[in-house]
Amino acid sequence: xxxxxxxxxxxxxxxxxxxxxxCSPISGHTSVYWYQxxxxxxxxxxxxxxxxxxxxxxNFPPRFSGRQFPNYSSELNVNALELEDSALYLCASSDYRxxxxxxxxxxxxxxxTVL
Amino acid sequence: DAKTTQPNSMESNExxxxxxxxxxxxxSGTDYIHWYRQLPxxxxxxxxxxxxxxxxxRMASLxxxxxxxxxxxxLHRATLRxxxxxxxxxxxxxxxxxLTFGKGTHLIIQP
Numbered sequence: 001x002x003x004x005x006x007x008x009x010x011x012x013x014x015x016x017x018x019x020x021x022x023c024s025p026i027s028g029h030t031s032v033y034w035y036q037x038x039x040x041x042x043x044x045x046x047x048x049x050x051x052x053x054x055x056x057x058x059n060f061p062p063r064f065s066g067r068q069f070p071n072y073s074s075e076l077n078v079n080a081l082e083l084e085d086s087a088l089y090l091c092a093s094s095d096y097r098x099x100x101x102x103x104x105x106x107x108x109x110x111x112x113t114v115l
Numbered sequence: 116d117a118k119t120t121q122p123n124s125m126e127s128n129e130x131x132x133x134x135x136x137x138x139x140x141x142x143s144g145t146d147y148i149h150w151y152r153q154l155p156x157x158x159x160x161x162x163x164x165x166x167x168x169x170x171x172x173r174m175a176s177l178x179x180x181x182x183x184x185x186x187x188x189x190l191h192r193a194t195l196r197x198x199x200x201x202x203x204x205x206x207x208x209x210x211x212x213x214l215t216f217g218k219g220t221h222l223i224i225q226p
Contacts, residue, residue: 004158033213033214035213035216042216042217042218042219043159043202043214043216044216045213045214045215045216046213047213048212048213055212056212056213058213090158090159092158092159101147101164101206102147102149102206102212102214103161103164104151104159104161104214105160105161106158106159106160107158108157108158109158
């Protein structure tokens, strides 16, 4: 069974540009989560999508947004990029409805560098 | 989510048991205790979770204190591949929400 996949692996942008990151969950998983892992700050929860809807977001400004498509894949958009947005962005998926608990499966991440 | 406290780092020898502690004194009655680990250059992976009783799986065991204010992840026989950052997380969502990761414990395994 294929795991969570993310693209691109690396992304280099300049300040003020927009970045789009993509995530494909494990087949059958309806929930997708986005996290930011900046150096020295640990993993920070960004967004949770389930059944096509945004269910919750962490303490991030509105320029961090995304969506979930009918096939449950997801896109994270970061507008007006700032230098401090440089980080590893991790996507995770979950099938909590079937399992009854929130085991999240993580992808390998997208390394975003803002110059 | 309630807060957890873990040591910054621990060191152990290969093929010996490792006990990773976690304090969560403000845990509520419905909070699940989850453990994840993150190997170098990889995303986190689920290790184990529990609510009240001790739990075992193929990767590890989870010992939960009777008052649930602390727990211990036990790796029965550490290998070099177990070197990672281990995160103890409380999940209050019943659980479907984003997880709150702290700094975790950096486990170093000596050959």
